[in-house]
Amino acid sequence: KYSADLFTAHAPRVEIEMLGGTPIIEMRRTPLEGWGRIFKRLFDMVVSGGLLVLFSPIMVLTALGIWLESGRPIFWSELDDGTPVKRIGQGGKPFSYLKFRSMKPGTHHLRYTELVKNNFRAGPLVKIKDDPRVTRVGRFIRRYSLDELPEFWLVFKGDMSLVGPRPHLPEEVAHYATHHKRVLRVKPGMTGLAQISGRSDLPFEDEVRLDTFYIEHWALWLDFVILLKTPFVIFSRSERKAL
Numbered sequence: 657k658y659s660a661d662l663f664t665a666h667a668p669r670v671e672i673e674m675l676g677g678t679p680i681i682e683m684r685r686t687p688l689e690g691w692g693r694i695f696k697r698l699f700d701m702v703v704s705g706g707l708l709v710l711f712s713p714i715m716v717l718t719a720l721g722i723w724l725e726s727g728r729p730i731f732w733s734e735l736d737d738g739t740p741v742k743r744i745g746q747g748g749k750p751f752s753y754l755k756f757r758s759m760k761p762g763t764h765h766l767r768y769t770e771l772v773k774n775n776f777r778a779g780p781l782v783k784i785k786d787d788p789r790v791t792r793v794g795r796f797i798r799r800y801s802l803d804e805l806p807e808f809w810l811v812f813k814g815d816m817s818l819v820g821p822r823p824h825l826p827e828e829v830a831h832y833a834t835h836h837k838r839v840l841r842v843k844p845g846m847t848g849l850a851q852i853s854g855r856s857d858l859p860f861e862d863e864v865r866l867d868t869f870y871i872e873h874w875a876l877w878l879d880f881v882i883l884l885k886t887p888f889v890i891f892s893r894s895e896r897k898a899l
Contacts, residue, residue, distance in 0.1 A: 687874045688842055695876060700818050703883075704811035711805055718756055718802050721793045731806060732757040736765050743823035746843045750826060751815040756803040758794030759787075768827075780831035781824065781860055801890050807846045819879045820845025821867035836860075839867045842874075847886040849878075 674680070688696060719730045733741050733754035743753040766789060767782050774785045790798065797803045810816040816823065823844035849870040850863040858866075870878070 686841055686871045688871070692874060696817065696874075696879070697814070699876065699879065700811050700814075703818060704808045708808045708812065711808070714802065715756075715805050718797055718805065721797075722757055722791075725793045726757075726760065726791055729757055729761065731755065732759070736762050742826055743844065744826055744829040744840065745815055745823060746840065748829070748837070748840050751810075753810070753815075753823065755806050756797055758791065758798050758803045759789040760791060763789040780828045780836070782828070804846060811846060815843070817843040817845045818847070819882050820848055820870070822848060822851065836864050838871065839864060842871055847882060849882060852882055852885045852889045 686692075722730050731754045733752070735741055741753045742750040745751045767784055771784050771787070771789075772782065774787075794803070807816060811818055820842050821839035821844055829840075848867060850858060850866040853866055854862070
């Protein structure tokens with residue numbers, strides 16, 4: 657907040673209040689500051705709690721399929737050396753992450769060694785083409801994003817949000833350029849504007865651009881629209897992969 661000439665201040669999301677006859681201007685980087693953050697958190701808690709109950713049968717079947725094919729662990733929550741899996745959250749703070757295991761145990765490190773030559777995506781993210789580490793069940797649950805269902809628990813806990821930029825690994829965030837770090841202003845999400853606009857098919861710069869637009873123009877109705885579109889995007893993408 658600062659005191660300035662009322663008629664020379666030009667910026668989006670400006671709020672002006674009078675203090676002793678002096679206009680005090682506050683510029684907010686995102687509508688998610690203040691009451692917006694509270695409304696979004698309440699929305700996340702209610703919806704994620706309901707979806708945890710709704711999807712619990714599918715989660716049980718997914719866990720059973722993983723166990724029958726390749727045994728334990730059911731969840732991917734530890735790296736090859738036994739340390740907890742971390743993702744980078746709001747403000748650049750790491751949090752413990754988990755999802756259903758879709759790869760063979762003990763193969764995570766290969767993405768940075770012998771498989772790095774198969775990386776098809778420019779930028780700090782590593783995406784392996786025809787990843788040989790993925791199991792048959794893993795390929796199926798990835799196609800329909802079932803591996804990410806445990807993220808509902810992370811949303812309910814408050815580490816993530818239903819909608820927002822996707823959370824990335826610490827080693828990926830370490831290679832962010834300065835303007836990429838704008839996406840760390842808010843909690844990472846299970847889905848987002850970038851996910852319904854092309855997901856991994858998008859160049860990383862376009863993903864950052866879409867996520868930044870979401871952050872700077874957030875509204876609760878926008879979360880509703882993104883959530884409603886997400887299942888259609890998942891199934892349409894899965895049908896294309898099956899062809």
